[in-house]
Amino acid sequence: MKSAKELLNQTRLLTMLGSGGIGKSRLALQVGADMIDEFANGVFIAELAPVNDPDFILQTLMNSFGLKTKVEKLLKKY
Structure with a gap:
């Protein structure tokens, strides 16, 4: 530790x-x-062990950090 x-x-x-x-x-x-x-x-x-596809690493990290993509913000807005 x-x-x-x-x-x-x-x-x-x-x-x-x-x-x-x-x-x-x-x-x-x-x-x-x-x-x-x-x-x-x-x-x-950020737990990355369950991520099997490298394309999902960024999204997993963003979710762990409480960040939203611009697309998610727009979808929520409309």
Whole structure:
């Protein structure tokens, strides 16, 4: 956990890779909770494991960050 926190002091994005079931998600959630006050806009975690098609990575990231595309905004407006 210490290494992850040190890395987040140097970068805005941290990727955790490893086999399923070793605690990556739990570690990410704990590090995010511990460091949330250090980031003015908050901490976001994007689960990419279920994404099988690279074309959906950007949409998954945008959803994780609470962002909407221009098309989504227009559809909601009309």
